[in-house]
Amino acid sequence: MINFNGNLVKSSVVLSSNNRVFKYGDGIFETMKVENSKINFLEDHYFRLMASMRMLRMEIPMTLTLEFMERQVMKTLESNNLTNARVRVSVYRKDGGFYTPKSHTVNFIVETSELVNAQKEEYVLDLFKDYFVNSGLLSTIKTTNKLINVLASIYATENSVDNCILLNERKHVVEAINGNLFLVVGNTIKTPAISEGCVKGIVRKKLIEFIGKHPDYSIEETQISPFEVQKADEVFITNAIVGIQPITKYKKKTFKTIVGNSFSKALNELV
Structure with a gap:
């Protein structure tokens, strides 16, 4: 029904x-x-x-x-x-x-x-470069025009990866196909700023609020290049269904998942 x-x-x-x-x-x-x-x-x-x-x-x-x-x-x-x-x-x-x-x-x-538990222990990320997300304000809302996400999902399936990073016209990181992206760099958590064209995710908002009060970490909403993703200590994706999905591999880089899993538990408690 x-x-x-x-x-x-x-x-x-x-x-x-x-x-x-x-x-x-x-x-x-x-x-x-x-x-x-x-x-x-x-x-x-x-x-x-x-x-x-x-x-x-x-x-x-x-x-x-x-x-x-x-x-x-x-x-x-x-x-x-x-x-x-x-x-x-x-x-x-x-x-x-x-x-x-x-x-x-x-x-x-x-x-x-x-509801199916979609979180995976092994999660591989790639970069989608065929088309770009416009960094304008319209990209920050969830419209029914998601052709880039559809094409990126097809690319992910064809290349046997779980998800892809989407870029804007300036070739900065925007988000993943189905969620916002966070990088752990030391004690700093970085995520693309809204001005980059990412969706104003609900879990993104909640996590930014949580990290802002955390004694050990600081949050930075900023521009992120694809090269920075490979240099990060950890990477994870957030969305309303999965919550937090840690990334285990991007190109030749293998990531830890300690911070991502820790934040995931904290998010569940917040819910």
């Missing part, structure tokens, strides 16, 4: 030929993790969704409150008999128009799937 505008539907929603996500990628989404019927970092996901809708000049319904979104997610979970799940909330402008929309009102879809 999926949730379409508050109604539970047994089959997938049939999109019309005028659907704006299909035609123009005119939509955004949030991916959330539910454990024991509790949505992790619900408020952060909700406010990021609202900020993204405002940025894309979508009309936010008065009914789309935090409580409403929580009810819709929980209703969809219950209909699928799930207490631990991966949830995707998609919001997109209603049909009509060419580049210029006929309306700024929106539809929403809530999808749920069984």
Whole structure:
């Protein structure tokens, strides 16, 4: 069962030929993790969704409150008999128009799937250089236009690696295919600044707050070159589903995972 505008539907929603996500990628989404019927970092996901809708000049319904979104997610979970799940909330402008929309009102879809522990002990990273992420502000929100991520995922599969680093037009590190990237360099934790074009990840935000209060480490949001990744002591990826995924190998460099695993435990406690 999926949730379409508050109604539970047994089959997938049939999109019309005028659907704006299909035609123009005119939509955004949030991916959330539910454990024991509790949505992790619900408020952060909700406010990021609202900020993204405002940025894309979508009309936010008065009914789309935090409580409403929580009810819709929980209703969809219950209909699928799930207490631990991966949830995707998609919001997109209603049909009509060419580049210029006929309306700024929106539809929403809530999808749920069984939560699978995706963290791996051995995790290999590579560099994707075929196409670049634009460092502009639009890249920092989760739009439904993810063609670079799709192509990078195909590249990763073809080259038998788990993930890839994405670069911006200045050839600086932006993020991984499905998460934000962190480097451990001595007692400094480095991550690409938002100005580099990385998604404003929820776990990224929580981890930056945690490291900012840590007695042994400092956080630095900065420009990072691909060469710096090889020189780092540790590298890890963060996203809402896995939390923290330590990297064990990048090109010829093998990494430790001590700090990444330590932060992962701390993040779980924070949740």
